[in-house]
Amino acid sequence: MLQLLLLLLLLLMLLLLLLLLLLMLLLLQLLLLLLLLLPLLILLELLLLLLLLLLLPLLLLLLLLLLLLLLLLLLLPTTAKATALLLLLLPLLLLLRLLLLLLRLLLLLLLHCYCYYFTTTTTTTTTTITTTTPTTSTTTTPTTSPTTTTSCLTNTTATCTTTTSTTTTTTTTTTTTTTTTTTTTTTTTTTTTTTTTTTTTTSTTTTTTTTTYYYYYYYYYYYYYYYYYYYFYYYYYYYYYYYYCCCYYYYYYYYYYYYYNYYYYYYYYYCYCYYYFVYYCYYFFYYYYFCYYYYYYYYYYYSYFYYY
Incomplete structure (x- = not known):
């Protein structure tokens, strides 16, 4: 009679263990699906992590229940031990599956992925000065004409280049006066020759800023x-x-x-x-x-x- 009661108690505890394991497996599967479908909601991830932490005591309870079943198994006669071991095989497999699933969910939460981008900017400045016929300046008229061109991202490149070109043109006018005096016995002739030389100095400054966008x-x-x-x-x-x-x-x-x-x-x-x-x-x-x-x-x- 005592053995029959122990066997019934073992079956009831085994049924309870199976139900708890199936419930936890279903819950973890739903959590995994939610985490995969909503990976970007931080609040949801925190809630999932809290649920997983709450599931840990339940998992410990299942382990204790399994140990208790093993102790009850020792009290059974030899003929009933083989049947009880076979009945315990399914909860053990479910418990192993539950541990693996719980580990995967924890990894999903701890190794979560977000998209980031960052920029690197490289600035190159090139100055070119061209001067023709250096002379003495008397009149200077500088003119500046900045131009900016932008070549940005396309479907295949992730580089945005902004080129600013500033051209400064300086016009220098030099006046040279030559005086020639011719003296004869009767008259003195003075001839003045004025030569105007125009020199143009062009200074071009090109600044190229290349911004590369990385998305990974x-x-x-x-x-x-x-x-x-x-x-x-x-x-x-x-x-x-x-x-x-x-x-x-x-x-x-x-x-x-x-x-x-x-x-x-x-x-x-x-x-x-x-x-x-x-x-x-x-x-x-x-x-x-x-x-x-x-x-x-x-x-x-x-x-x-x-x-x-």
Whole structure:
């Protein structure tokens, strides 16, 4: 009778352990999906991290329950131990799967990826002075004609070059007077010859500022999981292109906003990303909407800090 009660208690605890493990697996799968679909919301990430921390005591409780089941297993007769071990095999596998999933979620939160950009500016100044016929100046008329040309980013390059060319033309007029005196026995003749020489000095100063914009992205290196967990490939594939798209559209948004203030270009690339990746997630537009606001805030903060 005692053995029968122990066996029933073992079965009930085993059923409770299975239910808790399945519940935790479902919850972690949902958290993983949310984290992959909404990777840019910092608040959500903090909430997910808090939930994971709350799940740790529950996981410890499951381990204690499993140890208690093993102790009860020792009290069973030899004939019932083999059956109990087989029944405990499934919770052990689920618990191992739960630990792996929890570890992956923690890595996702700790190794989170954001898109950044930074600029490097190189300024080159070239001064060319050309002078013809050096003479003594009597009249100087300087004229300056600055011109600025900008060659900026295209679809394939990330370099914006601004060339400022300032040409200063100085006109120098030199007057040379030659006096010739001819004396004869009867008259004295004085001949004055005036020679005017115009010299033009051209000074050209060219300043070239080259600003290179770097946009890059980090993504999680889960290539090994492609071979072991093939059904997760869809999430990682979407996740990789999701970040690429965010960086791509944000880069063009910043460029066109800063130089031309063309908002419709931003909208074009925004929709381009949406239509291109709608195959991977039906709610992509909704999540991308949050992505836009997050990066708009980041850009505004960066601009304010830069100008400040």
